[in-house]
Amino acid sequence: MTERAPRVRVQRRPVHGVLLLDKPLGFSSNDALQKVKWLLRAEKAGHTGTLDPLATGVLPLCFGAATKFSALQLDAPKTYEAIALLGTTTTTGDAEGEVLERRAVDPAQLTPERLAEVQRQFTGPIRQVPPMHSALKKDGKALYEYARAGVEVERPARDVTIHALNLALTLAGQAQAAIKITVTCSKGTYIRTLGEDIGGALGCGAHLTFLRRLDTGGLGVERCVTLAQIEALDEDARLGLLQPVQTLLAGHVVVTLGEQDAGRFLSGMRRRGPWPDAGAVAVYGERPHALLGVGHVLQGELIPDRLLSPLEIQQILQGAPRAHIERGTLETTL
Template identity: 55%
Template structure:
């Protein structure tokens, strides 16, 4: 029997994301599984794992903001930007709290980052980290990311502990290196812990040891979060039984609930009416683009849909009965 749900895993240090997924899959007895974005082996923290039908919605968390707690060692640069590399440069650290605060202001909001060579990004089909291991360095394009929060937790030179909430695609290793460069002393990460992915929080996570300590496979499966926890940020539409049956057959439909939601979330703009041309009456035309919503019948989640400005629902991803 296929199970569906989300395991909020507190990944241990030294495990790759795929290794952690494999261990969890074995403990839960479910073959259909995937993660929602990798964590480096040296990093710990929240790794949401999707099982069964939840794998259809794993991409939603790939696009979500992430939050981390990190520790940087000022005055040392490493070949990888973290503890997995060799120290390639050392400099004295003469940084006051006032200087640190002034530098950190540059890294809040929209910033540019150059992805590191030691990353899973691909060039000609090969991950950059494979090239880096051979001593090959290739040019990488800068990418724009957003730093929503950057807060100092502790600072006692040369150690800086900070919390960051950022958009997808942000490399915290690169952020630490860039902060070190701006301070004039260099830096590398010595610890990284992910504490949130979108609406999901580390406080609800289980370790692999927690999972192993649960005596039966069925009891472990009962600890999975419902698959709609991946979709908590999406607006909700509820359907009656007849409309739910049509929706599950892939039919487009419009209900009072969906029309009301569209009016609330997709603002309209006023334009001049074409008819009658001599009157110029004001009319309303929807200006918003389609948005994704989660759709339910009276008993369960049915899937996701695109909600148009007119309130029409177009099924996108459906859950098997």
């Protein structure tokens, strides 16, 4: 009997920063996260909101200290490109589901004026009924678990905002009529549902055959790397792909504190200063220049909200040359 070679245990290490992944088709967000976490040998990791396995595109992965700020990306506006095939509805709203209904599509009815009318109808505040095939929970169970069991449960409509929407007639599959959707939307928007609702408004039904996230909170797909690109690099080069933790803090105003105030702020103490009120502040120490955490300013008080630990700051500073810490990117001081 041939003995198996012993499994090599991966030695984990502290890694801090953000990796902008172009998530591949067929991977769940967690699958992609675990793969990259293994490639970096990182101790702690998390992602910033799920992408369906059938979707590709921007998926910011957070490591170490960056996980403390991942929720900021959950709330950020996102931009997608999608293809909705007209004339066919499915159980899931995408190509994975079983066909529910087929209807004839009359291209003569899909005039630019008609598309513009539907585009206006779905721009701005709208209400959506979440799909059954989603991770939303009802009585402790995900909706997709009910769907797989053939049970449909009532889902209250949710308010979302479509900040920008463009619809264009195109062809998909075997020269079938389809709509190319480019949309910037708020947190909680289901693009599958949007595609279905647009198909319904056009009178023929639709389901998504393609979905790609182009941007989340100002982090665009042009800055992303693929799994194949990461795998092709050695360990040091992989670490070099990490963006600094403060990549997640774009839009925060910056306060830089002297040594004594920085130490007190880092221990959770409020600081007083000549700062105007601000709801989102990135706080740095001056010497050495390092991110301490985030807070807000109210009536001249800088109030800590989320702080890095001294150990995290030390590890980030020690790894600074490899983590591409960019000093000048956030220097818009209060």
